[in-house]
Amino acid sequence: MKTIIFLLLVSVFAFPLKAQESTGILYGKIFDHSTNQPIPFASVLLVGTGKGIQSDIDGIFRITNLPPQSYQLKVSAIGYNPEIKTDVTVNTAKPTEIDFALKESVLELEGVTITSDYFMKNPFETNSVTSFSYEEIRRAPGGFEDVVRALSVLPGVAQADAGRNDLIVRGGAPSENLYLIDGIPVPNINHFGTQGATGGPLSFINLDFVKETTFSTGGFPVLYGDKLSSVLEINLREGRKDKIGGKATISASQFGLNLEGPLSNSSTFLFSARRSYLDFIFKAAGFGFVPEYYDVLSKYNVAIDTKSSLSFLFVSAFDNVKYFNDTEDQRYDNSTILGSDQIQYATALQYKRLFNNGFYTLSLSRNFVDYNTSQRDSLLNPIFLNKSREGENILKFDLIYKTSKLTELNFGAEAKLIKFKADIYFPPFKTTFGETLPINSVVVNKLYDKYAAYLNYNQMFLQRFTANVGARLDYFDAVTTNYYVSPRFSLSYMLSPLTNINFSAGIFHQFPSYIWLSGDPIN
Structure with missing residues (x-):
């Protein structure tokens, strides 16, 4: 009986005590994979939504008013290989943090187009x-x-x-x-x-x-x-x-x-x-x-x-x-x-x-x-x-x-x-x-x-x-x-x-x- 009562209390505690917001927040930092230096003014795009933003001078980005669901997030910056991360889940309980460690682009051949990859x-x-x-x-x-x-x-x-x-x-x-x-x-x-x-x-x-x-x-x-x-x-x-x-x-x-x-x-x-x-x-x-x-x-x-x-x-x-x-x-x-x-x-x-x-x-x-x-x-x-x-x-x-x-x-x-x-x-x-x-x-x-x-x-x-x-x-x-x-x-x-x-x-x-x-x- 004590165990049942405890589980019920845990279940009650797990529910929010006040109404939550109906939208979520996505934020993170973009930095160089090798040096860990922040990458300013990188492009951050939510694939398929048309929403996007740029990172600030410290490589920080923050996107608000997002419906709770899973997103694909694409990040690109000049001189770096673009990168896509899938299954980025946004919920209303707390802001979702996702960081990107971009790799410098090493291919500089004329006429070559570098595309983003899911598995960089x-x-x-x-x-x-x-x-x-x-x-x-x-x-x-x-x-x-x-x-x-x-x-x-x-x-x-x-x-x-x-x-x-x-x-x-x-x-x-x-x-x-x-x-x-x-x-x-x-x-x-x-x-x-x-x-x-x-x-x-x-x-x-x-x-x-x-x-x-x-x-x-x-x-x-x-x-x-x-x-x-x-x-x-x-x-x-x-x-x-x-x-x-x-x-x-x-x-x-x-x-x-x-x-x-x-x-x-x-x-x-x-x-x-x-x-x-x-x-x-x-x-x-x-x-x-x-x-x-x-x-x-x-x-x-x-x-x-x-x-x-x-x-x-x-x-x-x-x-x-x-x-x-x-x-x-x-x-x-x-x-x-x-x-x-x-x-x-x-x-x-x-x-x-x-x-x-x-x-x-x-x-x-x-x-x-x-x-x-x-x-x-x-x-x-x-x-x-x-x-x-x-x-x-x-x-x-x-x-x-x-x-x-x-x-x-x-x-x-x-x-x-x-x-x-x-x-x-x-x-x-x-x-x-x-x-x-x-x-x-x-x-x-x-x-x-x-x-x-x-x-x-x-x-x-x-x-x-x-x-x-x-x-x-x-x-x-x-x-x-x-x-x-x-x-x-x-x-x-x-x-x-x-x-x-x-x-x-x-x-x-x-x-x-x-x-x-x-x-x-x-x-």
């Missing part, structure tokens, strides 16, 4: 890259509004288990995928994750706050390292700028609250908190165990001036499995389950500065994961106990400099200070002959250092070729061979504006997960 490709990208907007992820078949699960339908991507986000990319392993949120590395973005891997049953990133994602598979450049299979970049949007608003949400497994809005004329915030209600369902169904989880996401942005900005990010997840061992059957069933209690969070402070031909970012972040896994027999004696804590403090710098219209230089470096603590207990093992074999438990308390630096150069030539060459240095003081150099090269030839032939080669390395460092050195 970055001319400096020579590897397999797929981008998804919020709307594409939301409507992905079988994606369940999950930023990770939506990727499982892509070529070369499979799931190790249908019920988990353990992605196997091009024959790799679930531990070989890199996750970045606004450029900040995060070890895992899934609830009930497996230690040392990157999967879990479902993602804890709130899709309502996702601007777009970029997924790179195979042959990714030297900007990314210490992973072998893929890179998933998740870019979060900023909070709405007109007023503070929010909504209550409910899905097949969780309910929550979203809030966003301005804190001043130059700052905005995002905040969401969600909780599962699977524990109510499992308990009512008579299960002997109950999984429950919570997650929180918060982002704060402030524009210091027209060239620089500061952002703060916080994401966290709390996972717990409760057992009911009242009956013998429950104790027996629970003895086959590896319980998992986890706390994980990532927090970051990031400074971004634009200059004439590029931009740089400087970030200070921390990742922390507290694993508590256990398994007990039907008499509640421990079979396996593991309490591990992994903490990473990261200082990261990235620079993009466009030396000319056809060349781009990328440089970056990062330093990680890592603290790993593990207390793993194995009880003595009794053989079928009655002999007791002692098994040593593991106690680890270590500090590690990781460093990395990269240099990447992109060059377009003969108007159809793009070459990408770079090298990366990775260092980890916990292993015998503690540094690796990873040269990488890729080449792309444009047969037509819609067809490219790509080639890439390189050396990729990945250091072992921290939990594996606690094993026997002989292994």
